[in-house]
Amino acid sequence: MKDRTEEILNKYANADRDSLIPILQEVQDIDGWLSETALTSIGNHLGIPVSKVYGVATFYNQFRFHPNGKFHIQVCRGTACHVLGSATVLEELQRKLKINVGETTKDGLFSLEIVACIGTCGLAPVININGNFHAGVTAESLDGIIDSYKEKINN
């Protein structure tokens, strides 16, 4: 993990403070989350105290400080999705997976996050699993969706 962070940092030789967020984004893209070691080396590289790096990283919803599940589920809690019942969808997911928002299932398969509007309001309510959109989701249709991902593991 350390080498991969180094690799990214090498691309940003002589970088300034304005590269901080892009670097954090790239590291998270590769590792899936931001580890303490990664945050420290980023701080050292840019000459910014690690406390500041941490301050910036925790400000933004995008950054995570522990690893995600194999399938990362984003539930849209935007207005259009809310009006069409996304609260029920979220509740049902939490019940089914037995995790809260921001947590990962024990088997490491699923993690849950809420996002504000994915931009497909016309198809509300929407959830996004590893970049795949599922439109018009209902509490009933969740079973099938979750199962289809579980099957992917078994195959």
Next chain:
Amino acid sequence: MEMISQKNFLISEVLNLAQGESYSSTVTEDLKVLRNEKIEKPIIFVGAGTCGLGAGADKTLLAIKEYLLTNKIDVDIIETGCIGLCSSEPLMDIQIPGKNRISFEKVTHDLVIPILSTVLWHNIIPEKNVLGQFTTGENEQWDNVDNISDHPFFKPQNRIVLQNCGIRNPISIEEYIAAGGYRSFLNMLKTYSPAEICDKVELSGLRGRGGGGFPAGKKWKFALNTESDQRYLVCNADEGDPGAFMDRAVIEGDPHRLIEGMAIAAFAITATKSYVYIRAEYPLALKRLNIAIEQAKEYGLIGKNIFGSGVDFEIKIKMGAGAFVCGEETALIHSIEGKRGMPRPRPPFPASQGLFGKPTIINNVETLANIPTIIEKGEDWYASIGTEKSKGTKVFALSGKVALTGLVEIPMGTTVREVIFDIAGGIKGGKKFKAVQIGGPSGGCITEENLDIPIDYDSLLEVGAMMGSGGLVVMDEDTCMVDVAKFFMDFIQRESCGKCIPCREGTRRMLEILEDITHKPANGGSHPALKRFKGITQIEKLAKVIKETSLCGLGQTAPNPVLSTLKWFRNEYEEHIFERVCDAGVCTELRTFTIDVDNCIGCMLCVKKCPTGAIIGAKKTPHFIVQDKCISCGSCELACKFDAILIN
């Protein structure tokens, strides 16, 4: 034509032409080919924006490719952006040589073979799933197929910003140029001074589409007239309003239009560097924008000394990191600089002191996407559209409980009723209209009695709503307005950056008051009714303080959804407070649970499950729910196997 010769052809015969000079007849014919008006083999277009893909366009695409491969048919496939009719996705268009392009709706993967085989093999249009035909150059009309421009969803629209979306190939700079693109920009470089462009845009009456509605040309002049060695242009593509997706659609469907608009704006304020600040939640838009920027660089439309004019222009992309407040311009600047995205007091305004301390103009995607057409057709033409104080068109994202959802671009001054009932086909499932929420977390709602107001910046303000970015979420009788207010308050309270106290603490308190109204107290409480009543009398005062003392637009507008629902739906609040009922059935915690003694066999299951010990009873005798202790969580209903729990 080969790629290289296409590029040389377009540069020498089209882009290098002087203003007003017309194409020779051979060039005109060649351009028809590039615009796909004169084709030799069929083309299949698939609407592959994020919404199309969400509705299954990827599977449709696969089915198309498979069909073409097995049947060895030579057909071009073009992935377009979104034409705006999200509820009809996936959309597939077919164009065969000599004939008009024809559009099919709801083409799920299983419908691909029946449609393609009838059209491609038999030149017949199937009866089902036809949306309509496009007039495509001088091609022949299909008989008995309606024109898409006569479709009720499209007819009242006036598409400037969206003119290419869903129609042209978004990642073909050739097609964009063949359709007249980038000529406004290049002509302008030769003909006008920056100050003249600012004048033109000011005269056009274009106001910012990001929410504030500030006149764009006027703002540009501030930056142009501020002494500095460097100026910046920033395109705000953060689109944080949950329920809005206009900017995403424009970037996915027509990225070159945004680039051209930015190039013109940058010239007008003599900025050589620019940024696009785009949400990380929009990966497809990001991808297409990157491709388009690379293409523009290859054509020399971005870079140093553009077409020998001595003008430099570069675009950098910065990805947002999921913070609503970063749509606010000073927070956005901090975010680009690599800091926590917190706003700062204005003045100084970014136009005089912005990114890295230099004069900076921040404009919304839609604002910038209007610019190429304003320069092409002239400021008078633009100013002739719309109302006296709100010129041009506005794109709205229609969602919620309407029959047709999607994007519409209408001239300013269209009434809300026309948008919801004529364009969007009214309320889904024959339900009753209740309200439409406009302007997102900063906006308000419009009710039945105000449906006939014209949509423009000022009329909306008069009824306590605002233009905002353009999200229109329609609600019917099954929507609870207190719940809607609570939803927005919850959103704002989470997204408040925490810098100023009125916003950080005030929004939290407002949310608590709303939660009091929609929840049942856990342990009966001694004076809950009084507390709820006091809360609601205080909420208006609190709202006033938050509005007047917050640092940035987020806090200053945060109370709007509450004030607006309180104004129009006070009775619903009162029902929640005094009668403890939610007519729409949304606030589940206000449900009353009782036990049907005839069905209850006294199995004790519900007694064990009840988290507050509200159910009493012994084995084999019917149980009883103590209402004061019940929090209406519904656990008993889930536990009961004998349908003995009654809810109302």
